[in-house]
Amino acid sequence: MTLTTGSDAGSESDKLDRGVLRVAGVVVLGAIMSILDVTVVSVALPTFQREFDASYATVAWTMTAYTLALATVIPVTGWAADRFGTKRLYLTSLVLFVAGSVLCSMAWDIGPLIVFRALQGLGGGMLMPLGMTIMTRAAGPQRIGRVMAVLGVPMLLGPIAGPILGGWLIESVTWHWIFLINLPVGLIAFLAALRILPKDRPEPSESFDFVGMLLLSPGLALFLYGVSSIPDAGTVAAAKVLIPSLVGLVLVIAFVFHALGKEHPLIHLGLFKSRSLTIAVVTMTLFSVAFMGAMLLLPSYFLQVRGEGTLSTGLLLAPQGLGAMLTMPVAGRLTDKIGPGKLVLGGIVIIAVGMSVFTQVAADSSYVVLLGGLFVLGLGMGMTMMPIMSSAMASLTHHQVARGSTLMNIVQQTAGSIGTAVMSVILTNQVLDSQAATTYSAVTQGRVAAEQVPPEVLSQGQAALSNAFGTTYTVALVLVVLCIVPALFLPRRKIETTPEQDEAAVPIVMH
Structure with a gap:
């Protein structure tokens, strides 16, 4: 048995060693489970409407309750990680999440389901910031880019695999299994975390704010x-x-x-004394508003305009994840060597090119062109989000990492919610401005029978609805381009670590 530290490993090699990769496997397993659950449930809302005889506004609370629980628990995560230790808190989060999942599968009405989703959110909200803290401490500041590339995997797989998995489970089994599937995965994650995660190191406890x-x-x-x-x-x-x-x-x-x-x-605002973190927060805020809001609309276009099913829509979105998987590992390595600035700027430009395809979207747009645009979007995303996170975290000391990861998750969650709301309102208003688009949308949602609408009205409505998506993507494109301004100030060279950061590296036991 040998002991290595994140800084030692970083000085010997820029690769993630076996011990760090084992820790990464545990963290990614938990993060994938929580992120998948968001996208899996999103495709189940129509099913909940039928099963519980509830309105869309009511069943949408299954998503909102989860988000609000996240917002409630994330600010406390930094303090709790310092006070109780990241391993103990991570295990507790897994238990809460899995318990909430099992209860959701047993829900007998929409009210209990909403309550159980909130319980899920309490566990799920801590998994991502805790995972970021565990990985950053384990790998050391010199390898922060590679760490963030690993943590980017669940963010990629969630939007891709979620709709596919959700559609398949609902069509092949029952809706209960979109929650029950978390039981075996969560059990494996718990046992792996119990065995692999490094023991908690006692920290001088701060009084709770x-x-x-x-x-x-x-x-x-x-x-x-x-x-x-x-x-x-x-x-x-x-x-x-x-x-x-x-x-x-x-x-x-x-x-x-x-x-x-x-x-x-509760959150140390003194973290903003770090120029890298401050600029990263501004860049992440604008990027999340623009990109996250726009990405939510992609499934809606295929479902509503093109009439695709849930499973086929999920498959059509796969090129985006494939593109990101190509660039994210490379971006992680380069971030450690040349800094995040150049990569983020390049990624934003690539995203803008991919998104410009969707500003011209029509009712009969070629799938080859659309899937190509999604692939390009993925390439850009893989070069953007994780290097921004790396810029924020690389300048923090060991003791600041838990609070820094909490801060970045709050920023991302809040900005993403704002972006989703903004893009949804723009799209909704565009649809309401066109009677034909409103009628066609009602047909696709099953509120009006297609036989009751003349074919020419359906054709006009489909064209008008696709134009509404194109206009919304134009707004998103403008916001993406604006991200270039704060990105210009991100570090364009390797971020040097301080002696305090190196001395505080967490030992990892190699089995």
Whole structure:
């Protein structure tokens, strides 16, 4: 048995050694499970409507409850990881997530299902920031790019495999299995984590910022609830949007003032003293708003405009993941050697090229062209998201990593929710402006029988609906191009580590 540290490994070789790869396998398994669950459930909403005789607005709460639970628990993760240890907290998160999954499969009505989804979110919300913390500490700062490339795998597989897996399980078995499948996977992840993850190292415990939790957790949850209500309300001016959003925003601002005057706040705003982290946060915010919102609309185009089924839609989205799988490992290695700046700029340009294909989308667009555009989008994504994360995390000390990963996950979750709401509202308003598009959309959703609508109206509606998607993607393209501005300030050379970072590297036991 030998002992190595992240910094030792980094000085001997830039490759991830066997011990780090074993840890990565555990972390990725848990992250894939939680991220897959979001996309798997998204394709099951029509099934929930039929099974529980509920409206779309009601069943959509199965998604919203999960998101709000994430927002509630993520801010506490950094403190809890320092206080109880990352391994203990990771095992607890897995238990919560799997328990929530089993309860979801046993739900007898939509109300209990929503409650059980929130329980799932409490566990799932901690898995990704904890995984990022565990991996960053294990590999050391010199190999942060490769670590982020590994953690990017679940982010890629979720949007690709989720719709495919969900569609297959619902069509082949029953909806219960989109939750029950987490039981064997979660059990394997738990046993692997118990055996492989390094033992927790005691940290000097900081007092818990209870006031900060009472401000930030409900503040984020209320803000995201308001933002998530925009598509359903159709306008930002609706009371169900404005009231929770404003109250949430006030609570978040109050937390900022509270944190500035406290020695050990829930989220250390002193992290923003790091120029790399600050620029990475700005870049990630704008990127998540533009890219995440636009990506959510891709399945809708194939489902609503082209009339594809759930399973075939999932398969059609696969080229995006294939493209990202080609560039992400290479980008991870290059980030460690030349810094993230050049890669992120190149990735944004490539994403803009791929997205421009969808600004011209029509009712009869060639699938070859569309799948080519998705592949190019994937190439760009693989060069962008994880290098941004690497830039944020590389300058942090061992003790700051848990809080830094928590901060980046809050930023990504919040910005992604805003982007989803913005793109959904733009698309909805475009559809409502066209009577033909509204009629065609009602037909595709099963609210109106196709036989009741004249063929020429269906044809006009299909064209109008595709134009609505094209306009929405044009807005997303503009936002993606704007990401170039903060990306210009990302480091364009290897980020040098400090002696404090190197001395604090976590030992990994090699079996």
